Amino acid sequence: MLSRRHATISSLGLIAVTAAAGVAVWPRLPAEMVIHFSLAWEPNTYVSKPLAVFLLPAIMLLTLAVLRGGFRVDPPEDPHVASVTTLSTMGLLAALHILVLAWNLGYPIPSDLVTLGILLWAVALVGYVIVRERGSSIS
Structure with a gap:
């Protein structure tokens, strides 16, 4: 099974890959980038390219720290x-x-599939936690 140490190392790797992906496509990205969409999948928040490329990796680092601290x-x-x-x-x-x-x-992103994917992720994670935690408390 995955230890907390391995999860942290793997998470840091994902953060690095995420940041590297932005750097890799940097020359092709517009100066102002969409980072948020309305429920109707209309772009509603634009920021500068540097902020768009590095904001989510920074949020990922913060999220990792919060999760580790919380656990x-x-x-x-x-x-x-x-x-x-x-x-x-x-x-x-x-x-x-x-x-x-x-x-x-400029690639088309199907909003319904993104929404479905996020919902499936949430259901799968919550289901996993419930099953694992109930199993632990029964033992």
Whole structure:
């Protein structure tokens, strides 16, 4: 199983890859980039390219720190819950950043599939946590 240490190392790797993806496509990105969309999937927040490329990796670092701190203060019954929650959250944020980069590069992003993917991620993670935590408290 995935230890917290491995989850942290893997998460840092995802953050690095996410930042590197933005740097790799930097020359092709517009000076002002969309980073947020309305419920109707209309762009509604634009920021400068440097902010757009590095904001989400910075948010990922902050999220990693908050998750690690939170799990230290209130550890789950099953230690794997912390690892899976951390790594899956980093994976979701990395995927969203790649989708934002793709949108700004002119690739069509199907909003219904993005929404469905986020909902499936949430249901899967919550389901996993419930099953693992109930199993730990029964043992």
